[in-house]
Amino acid sequence: MSHPAHYREAHPLIFVCTHWINLISMVALAFSGFYIHYPFFANFMGVARGMHFFFMYVILINLFVRIVAAFFVKSATRLGTHEVETDIKNWLPQKLNRHQLGAWLKYYLFLKKDHPIGAKYGVLQKIAYIVTIPLTLAAAYTGFAIYAPFMDAAFFAAGTDWVGGQMNMRIIHYYIMWVFILFTAIHAYLANVEGVAPSRLIFAWKEEEGLRFDADGKVIGGSGH
Amino acid sequence: MAHEDHGAIYDLLAARGVSRRDFLKYCGSIAALLGLSESFVPQIAAAVNHGAKLKPAVWLNGGACTGCTESIAQVDTPDVATIVLDLLSIDFMETLSMAMGEDALAAAEAVFEEPGYILIYEGSVMQGFDGNALRIGGKTGLEELDHAAPNAAAIVAVGSCAVDGGFVMANPNPADATGVKPYLEGKGITTPVVNLPTCPVNPEWLVAIVVDVLLLGSLESGAILDKLDDWGRPKYIFGQTIHDNCPRRGHFENGNFVNEFGTEEEALGYCLYKVGCKGPQTYTNCPIVRWNRRTSWCVESGAPCIGCGSLDWVDVGAPFLNRHRDLPLPGVGNTQPGVVAGVVAGVAALGLGLHAVGMKASGRMDGGAPYEEMKAHDRKRMQKGGGK
């Protein structure tokens, strides 16, 4: 088949860390959030809220660190290469991805047989990752708007009035959790469905040999097993 | 004059079985409610005492259940609250006044002639049916409000209906009900409105407003306006949530909840969060002031807060025994947010499952399909342009 090589340059250690922190915080926030939403066993509310109020800062700080690091850390911007560029290039439009949205959609809908050429993150993948930024900020905004120490601040109170009160704000916050759950389900599925090499790299920082590509997305060597 | 009054009020209190001590204690609770220190107690006592000058007031009933009237009139044995409220010379009140028909209406008219009266408005403003949902003495309720509002020194909107339409404006709101303040704002009438939500209104809050406005002069000084939030609610009453001051809060933090009524947990007085308590998002000081002459209140007596002090309280609170409100989904009807989320998640899981079957069948599970030689877009351009 056609497994691209997975080298550490794709995910420098700091991003392995930010991804771990993100995963742990999300699990903690969703679990404690579910519990706050409906306490499904006894004697845990204080802990659940404590967890929620702790990890909400962790996830925000982590997001901040990830974004700042994008401007300072170098990473591979293509699959199967050791060459690196500033990581932010991965998040801007890339030559390899141009005109490929349709190809990706067709590929995933089984309307196209061969694997689309792409940069390190394909078109859809990149959009999905970028959308997690406003989504995290929306979780934070709606969360602070229902958090007593902040909810009276004009910045949050105005939003609460606009959506029609605290109950609606809570429901929006609750739905944002479900959007994250959907994102994570699809993300984890797509990350692993063609092989676990991507996960081994982002979680265990383990490399795996495979196809290597040139700057035009052409296979230049290696083996796809 | 003041000296005569001095005797008069204590005689009045004594006649009603209220001791001087009870009176001062009550003034202390008013001071606390108004956010004033104990040192204001003598001032309030003196004000109630000297304030015997009656302020003309008119009580209008809009679209509602008259529960607020009941709430104010529930005092079976007269107490200090009634005496304070007696300072308002309520010259017109459809439900309780002795006069009827033309006489009563003439009394109201006489008050409206002279600017500076207090207008107490109970019930929603029903704008639908050209205002004909409510008619009084041959006029629509809207005409009556338009007539009464401009000359009033202040309007006290009692109960949630008068604040924003209350239960009358709940979906589908056939009468197009709204509150006094939004209605008057739409008409460009700028008389200050003090909003006292909850369903019904708590008499203690009306007492606090009467003391603040009439006796401490906060209307003349304009101080009352600074004490209101963006919705015209006095911050000292509606500034903190029920949950902030709830006696069951310890059980909430410890995670001890009533799961069902009629259980041991209920008998133990556990927190009512899981049976739909809206205390965390309802801003009133019920736990402090309490109800029925400071005897008890909803949550203390075992019922989850239904959020009647919130804006749009029925639609954002119902079903009252659920944690979240219902969402009105077109074509489906009222649905709980969790059900919608569950259905969407189920469909997504099914979609991913089916997709995985497709990935397996097309042999892509092991590394994906072979890579394309060239982007489809580039190939097409090459075919068209014959090169490059």
Ligand code: HEM
């Ligand atoms: C990022 C910043 C976040 C902040 C500031 C925040 C804050 C809050 C606050 C204050 C509450 C109410 C707790 C209470 O009333 O005791 C809450 C509830 C909740 N949070 Fe968050 N949160 C954040 C992120 C998240 C995330 C990422 C998720 C899910 C993945 C989540 C899921 C939930 C859920 C499900 C509830 C329960 C809502 C309800 O039904 O009342 N939160 N959050």
Ligand code: HEM
């Ligand atoms: C079930 C757990 C998860 C698995 C198996 C997983 C797997 C992966 C993999 C394999 C990659 C690298 C993609 C590639 O190089 O092709 C990745 C990246 C990423 N994942 Fe996850 N992930 C998980 C949970 C999450 C969660 C909960 C979030 C956030 C809500 C998330 C957000 C991201 C982001 C933003 C990236 C880009 C990484 C970067 O460049 O910093 N992941 N994930």
Ligand code: SF4
């Ligand atoms: S009973 Fe209601 S207001 Fe009281 S602690 Fe529980 S949730 Fe909060």
